[in-house]
Amino acid sequence: GESVGLHLPTLSVQEGDNSIINCAYSNSASDYFIWYKQESGKGPQFIIDIRSNMDKRQGQRVTVLLNKTVKHLSLQIAATQPGDSAVYFCAENTGGFKTIFGAGTRLFVKA
C-alpha cells in the first residue's frame, strides 16, 4: 500500500543507468538469500536468489553479489527502466523454513 515504506532508504536513478541496491544481513549462519520486488499496492515478488556457496549470480538485467565476509548483499539492475520503480527487499534463510526480511530500499527511476 501507499503508506508502507514511508521511511525507507531511497535510491533515485536516471532511466537507462545502472542501479545498485545494498543490504546487510544479520545472521552469519544464513545460507540462502533472496531479493524481492514490491510494487505499490501489491505483495512482494521473487527476483533472484543466491546460495552461500556462490558469490555472484546473474539473471535477466539483474545480478546479485554476496560477500559473506562482511555479511553484505547487493542487487544490481542494468539499464534501469521506469517499471523497476518499487521497494526492494533482501531476505535470508538459515537452513530452515523461516525467511527473515530486511527493511527494504525504495527505488525511484527518473524518466
Add this chain to the structure above:
Amino acid sequence: NAGVTQTPKFQVLKTGQSMTLQCAQDMNHEYMSWYRQDPGMGLRLIHYSVGAGITDQGEVPNGYNVSRSTTEDFPLRLLSAAPSQTSVYFCASSLGDRGANVLTFGAGSRLTVL
C-alpha cells in the same frame, strides 16, 4: 490459476474486536506463512506452517493465532484487536524447500484498528 488469495482486502476494527484474515492457495504448497508490514519495518514473520496440522511461531506471534486444517487454507485470527496491530498483512506460500524457500505472496490485507 489464482495463486495466493487473501480476504478481506481492507478491514476496520474497533479495539477489542476479533476477526479472521483468510488465506487460500491453489498451488498445493506445503509451506504457508503470515507477515505483517509496517512503515520502515520491512516484513516481519508472525506464524508459519510446514504442512496441515503443523504451525510454529515467527518473530512477532503475540496477539495472533493460526491453524492449518487443510493444505490450502491458513487463516490468521486476531482474538482481541489492538491499535498496535494496525498494519498490512501478507500471506505467503511455497513448496517448502528447507533452506531454499521462495515465497509467493498474496496481494495483502490492510487492517486498521481504532
